[in-house]
Amino acid sequence: MNVVHAEPPRRRRRQESRPRLRVLVASHSHPRVTSGGAEIAAFRLFSELNARDDTEAWFLGCNTKAGAGRDGVALTQPYTDREYVYSTLGHFNWFRMANADPRLPGEIEALLLELRPDIVHLHHYVVFGMEMLWLIKRVLPQARIVVTLHEYLAICHHFGQMVKAEHFSLCDSASLDNCHKCFPDIDVSDFFIRERYLRTFFRYVDHFVAPSRFLADRYAAWGLPGERISVIENIIAPAAPFPDRPAEPAGESGPLRLGFFGQISKLKGIGVLLGCAAILARKPKARIKFEIYGDYRNQPAAFTEAFLKQLAEAGANVAYHGANVAYHGAYRQDQVDRLMRGVDAVLVPSIWWENSPVVIQEAFRNQRPVICSDIGGMAEKVRDGVDGLHFSVGSELELSNLLLRLHDDRSILGTLRRTLRPPPKAEDVVAQHLALYAQVGRVTIG
Amino acid sequence: MTEQASDVVFEGMVEGYGRQEAAECLVLHGWVSRQATWPDELTVTADFQRGTISARAYVAFHDRPDLGAQGVGFVAVVPAHQGRLGNLLDFRFGPHQITVAPTAAGNSNDLSERSALAHAGALLASCLPHPDLARMGTLLARHFMGEGYIDAYGYHPASAGWFVTGWVSNDWISAIQDAVEAVAHFDNGRRTGAVVLNFFHRPDLAGTGAGILLHLSAQEDTPGQLRKLVLASGASAVSLRLAGSVLRVPSEALSGAFVNLINSSEPSPAREKLYHLITHAMFDGRDTLAGLPDQVLMEIDEAIHCGSDGVVLIGWMLAKHGTVEAIRLRSGSRMFDIDLGTAVLWTERPDVADTVGREAGYDDRNCGFVMRVPTARAVTGSLYLEIETRAGDIGFKPLPRPRLNGIAAIKRLLASVEAQYNDVDAIYDHVMGPAIAALNAQRLQVPARVQAQQFGTPVTAPRHSVIVPLYGRIDFMEVQLALFATQGIGHDVEIIYVLDDPPRMRETQGLAASLYERFRVPFRLLCLERNLGFAPANNAGVRAAAGDMICFVNSDVFPITPDWLDRLAAHLDADPSLGVVGPVLLFEDGSVQHQGIAFKGLPQFGNWSFPLHKRKGFRAPAEGGLMREDAITGACMMMRRRDVLAYGGFDEAFIIGDFEDTDLCFRLRRHGLGAAVDLDVSMHHLERKSQAGSASLWRSNLTLYNAWVHQRRWAATIRQLETGP
Missing domain, CATH: 3.40.50.2000 (Glycogen Phosphorylase B;)
Structure with missing residues (x-):
């Protein structure tokens, strides 16, 4: 991976005086590929961090569409210098969140060694695979791993929705027996080793972020360390101005x-x-x-x-x-x-x-x-x-x-x-993230 | 056999011997060291100046006051057709060499030989009770009397035997007791077999003898010209010589030459038998059962070649009780009698009973059969059955060409019978057991090629070799290696996966490559060319392993703490009397899957001993420490490599996988090495619940087969463990 980053001179000067916090933000997709909330939130975080003087960031997204990417390599840079895209080949196991793609570990290792991020912030463990969490620690023992949790995929095999497979009734907690009832064809022992596999790799995460308290509580109840889950809302862009559409509704006469x-x-x-x-x-x-x-x-x-x-x-x-x-x-x-x-x-x-x-x-x-x-x-x-x-x-x-x-x-x-409460300002959400990074890495910034 | 037999100094002496010509056997007497028990079948080997006789001997023992508790007298009668052997040089009594007393030499001296025989005969009277005693007495007393001549003989392929006619003198005839034995001496060897004998009037003998007609069942195999025929009954034997004008009748002319003679012989059941034999039809490839006067309905679904155990037939038969007198398997001129008493298993065949059976008026549901014909070894060419009715009629049934071998043949055989309760002994001892053992031996005879692939740098001079066979659930490897890796498996650990699932080789290699990329733990993947089963797969791993310690681990066993290998090994290092050690294995809910094995006799399976996991399903043991156990599971067991090499790994006689672990523990035990479980080391072991009734018949019967092998080997050991030291 030989990427020459053309940096503006102003930034470079700052870098000499005080090292900037290096953050690799990773997401299971890329806003240019799909437009789900998670990838958009991840990309906004990357953009906000990269716009600052005291941080620099890179984005690692994914493209799971057939025919994406280039032959023989997992990672490409189809958009900008700071954006990498992992194009998959269908190795991901949605049951165990394992990724058998043999190309990925070596290329991620090379990327990590080149970027040397202080923080690797993953928005989601899917598509990359649970193994990546350990890989990061192996390659960069000093780096801190932050994972933002989206829906309940680790807890629930039913698309991570915590809704029973049969009648879509609400599910309060996963257990080997409960999960086996939803999926009678999957043995209890398979749910057991699924859970062992996931937990084995979650141990390498330094801190979790949940966009809602509810999600944080569900993961804590499942066994993630509650004291290492922070609730931080996703970054929401400001509303676009629409002069022709007033913020106030038309009035009380119409339907x-x-x-x-x-x-x-x-x-x-x-x-x-x-x-x-x-x-x-x-x-x-x-x-x-x-x-x-x-x-x-x-x-x-x-x-x-x-x-x-x-x-x-x-x-x-x-x-x-x-x-x-x-x-x-x-x-x-x-x-x-x-x-x-x-x-x-x-x-x-x-x-x-x-x-x-x-x-x-x-x-x-x-x-x-x-x-x-x-x-x-x-x-x-x-x-x-x-x-x-x-x-x-x-x-x-x-x-x-x-x-x-x-x-x-x-x-x-x-x-x-x-x-009604307006959405949090982007700079506030970024500040919360920076505080979190500082806490997990004991890194002083800005 | 006693376990310690080889450790006791064994002595003995042959004090006299001689050849008993009339009974074609060798007789020896002397003494040997006392033994706690003797094997049922004792083979003796006698080296003479001009040849060696090695055969199963009839041996009886008698007390010798001169030897006291040290020795016991013996008399041995050994079949020996060879004469003029010269002096006895060496004698082995079972595995033990014993001395030949110089005074025993008497072969050249007719007098001393006679005295040896006479002495042996006298000794028999004082011998301890033994089932063979009567037979020994008869053989020792046998002597030639009278005379006889052969006038004509010939081979009769249809009945697979020799027809002989001639005459014998009255003195032998009057000495006939019951059955007559016959030995035909040809230029190129002897032929012996079942005899049907009848007499006819010979006016030319003027009352001094009678004409005889006999049929001797035996293969032809071009033995050359007949030289003499020895007939014996009880202690009386007669040797028939060839008349000067003896006629060798060609096969095709035999019926014409003998049928009138048979018809004019003495009216007796033997005459009827001879008549049926001489009029025996020749098989021309057609099914002639339908033409039998008494109805016999039969189909053969499968004929299976069982290597050294001959042929097994699976099919069904419907006939009125007592209609079928005999069934013989034939291949060309070779004929193999089927023992309808013990070598046939009758099985339930509702499919036949409800269709053909009901239509033809039979209500027998047990009309299916598995027939074992162990003598039909190395038969080539097309096979057919010869069914003889009580009335003496013969029908032929061509057999399907044997097509199955290996596991497919074993499956087919096992799927043909439902064995329970006390049936299992007979079923496995007489039919299924030997046939399957032979099929398995044949299957493993050709070694499977092993393709070895190293992922990562090989571990040099490993301390531990972890051997994991893979079958079916290849994906377990992903979780297991992840846990080995994240728990920091040592750099001195060599991991060997053995894929015993050939169709999944590429898939597994792909997964292995990806796992190495993900976890960077070096390991080797051995791919077997054929699916062999648990024991052979592990043994293939052993052949590739270099560690001082070998840990056999199932792919669904997962470590909980990182130090399991070192902890297990420490016990083997510390205690030389320990041969095998394993961890506590836990289910996913933390309850016990394994912490040692006990045995339980199951009445539904003949009270054979089945391994029982102690405290299975109970909470994990509260206490720690090393617990000695009679046996432990092979799901995770560690042994010293040198012990594995010295005493063998898992025994491949156990097919696919059951019982080989306890068998291994017992073998180690016989060499003074114990088994133990370390209660401080826990690992997870998945044991998938088998859906009720989902286990196929062949698979549960295979477990029974393995249980049978284990039972026949270790019943005494298990009894001893149960009753305590």
Whole structure:
């Protein structure tokens, strides 16, 4: 790996006087490949750190799409000097989080020796594999490892959602027996060695970051050392200015507009939304409209079929005010502020625990209250009656009643708009990270 | 056999010997050191000036007041067809050489030979009770009387035997007691076998003798011309010489020449038998069972060559009780009698009973069979069965070509029978056991090629060699190596994985390469060309191992603390009387999987002893320290390399994998080396729950086979352990 970094002269001078903290931020994807919350948060952290005088950072992302990368090598630099991309070949074992790619260890070793980071901050252990944690310690014993946890993958084999495989009911804690019940074909002993494998490598992590207290508690209950988990929110970009779209909603005369943003899946609670819409369509008084923005194309065929059927049925619910559900398709990240300002509140009806959904912070930065299920990371981030309102997870009826109440009394949303907590500022989140790095590395910076 | 036999100085002396011509045997008497027990079958070897006789002997013992507690007298009768051997030079009694007294030499002196025989005969009277005594007495007393001549003879391929006619004098005839034995002396050797004998009137003998007709079952094998025929019954023997005008009848003319003679011989069951033999049809490749007057329905599903144990047949038969008199396996002119008493297992075949059986009016569900024909060794060419009914009719059944060998043949055999309770002894002793042992020996005879691949720098002068066989769950290697590596396995540890799953070689090599990249712990991967099983795979690892200590570890055993190898080795270093040591093995929930093995007789399996893991499923032991055990599991056991080489590793007679660990512990024990578990070393061992009823029949029967091998070897040792020292 021979990369010559062209540094501006100003920075170089500073470096001579005081060594800068070197941070390698790694993520299981790259924002140019996919646009999930975790990779975006990781990339923002990298960008913020790299913009400072007292730190310098590199980004190591992943591309799991077939045909990505170059023959014979695992790591490439397709974008900029400071960004590396690991292109996978399908060696990753999603059960044990092990990566059998024989190319990776040697190339990561060379990269670590070249960059010599003080901190390796991994946003996620997937795709790289648990083994990388030990590799980092072997190559750079002085380096400190920080891992930001996203969802519950180590705890739960059911896509890390902590929702039972059979009926999608909520799961409170993993155990060998519980997990075997969800996956009868997988022996208890296999869950046992899965856990031993994961724990073996988690020992090399110096500190964990959880974007929500709820997630931190779940991992602590599973056995990660609670005193080594800090709760730090993801970095959220500031809202883009939209002069044509005022921050204040249109007023109280029109219908109550509720927005759904994000992936359209069973766990995101789209069924709850559509069920609620069907109930409200039969209410003569209710002028409530649901605007759905998001993608359903990666979902299982059975779900897609059911979703499209429900949509068509909702379109037929025209008894009083015409169709009360509108599906607008997928949206780009740079459109989200504009779209959110077109609704009165954002709906997050997920039927799994969630961690810290980015959509909640995006709603807050656009001053839109959030109406969400009363569990997990959602309930934590959205204080009931302050940042938004809760309803019993999965309850279409309770959600309907709540929306009717908001419909009848528009002042409730107005009050919430004034009390809701704006997302943390990027510089504050970065400062929290730097303090953490200093703590784990006993490194004095700035 | 006593375990300490070889340590006692063994003495003895041959005091007299001679050849008993009429019984074609050698008779010796003398004395030997007293033994606690004698083997059931004692082989003696006698070196003479002009040849060596080595054979299973009839041996009886008698008290010798002159020797007291030190020795015991013996009389040995040894089959010996060779005469004129000269003087006896050396004599081995079982494994022990004993002295030949100078005064014993008497072979050239007819008088002393007679006196030796007479003396031996007299000694028999004082011998301790022995099942062979009566037979020995008969042989010793046997003498020639009368005379006889052979007029005509010939080989009859259809009945696989020799037809002979001639005459014998009345004195021998009147001495016939029951069965008649016959030995035919040809130019190129002797032939002996079952005899059917009948007499006919010979007016030309004027009452001094009678004509005889006999059939001697024996292979032809071109032995040349017949020289004489010795007939014996009880103590009386007669030697028939060739008449001057003796006729050798060609095979094709034999029926014509003998059938009228047989018809005109004395009416007797023997005449009927001879008639059936001479009219015995020739097999022409067709199935003729349907043509039998008495119905016999039979199909052979599988014929299996079992190497040194002949042939095994799997099939079914439906016939009225008593219809089938005999079944013989034939290959060309060779004929092998099947012992319908013990060499046949009857098995339940509902598929046959509910279809063919019901239609034909049989209600026997146990109509399936496994037939063992151990004498049918090295048979080539097409095989067929000859089924003889009580009425004497013969039907032929062509057999399918033997196709299975190795594990496939073993599986097929094991899947054919459900053995439980006291059946297991007979089933495994007489049919399954010997056949499978021979198939296994044959399978392992050709060594499997081993492909060795080193990952990383080989460990020089290793202290420990860790040998891990891989089969099925190759992925365990990923977790195990991760734990070895992250716990800092020593630089003096040589790790050897042995892949015993050939179809997965490439996949495993790929995983191994990746594991080396990930963990940087050097190891060797040996890939076996054929799937051999647990013992051979470990033994392949041993051949590649160089460590002072060898630790056999299963791939689903995972260390919990880093120091396990050194801790186990320290015990072997400290205590030379310790031969094998292992850790406590724990289930995933921390309860005990293994902390030593005891044995339990299971009534559903003939009360054979099965290993029982002590405290299995209970919480881990609270106490620590080294616990001596009778036996420990092979899932993780450490031994000195020199002991492994001296006493052998796991015995490959155990197929695929059961019982070889306790067998190894018992072998070490016989050499004064004990087994122990270190309660301070714990490791995880996964033991996957077998789904109820999921274990296939062949696999559970294979466990029974291994249990049988173990039982026949160690029953006395286990009994001794149970009753205490």
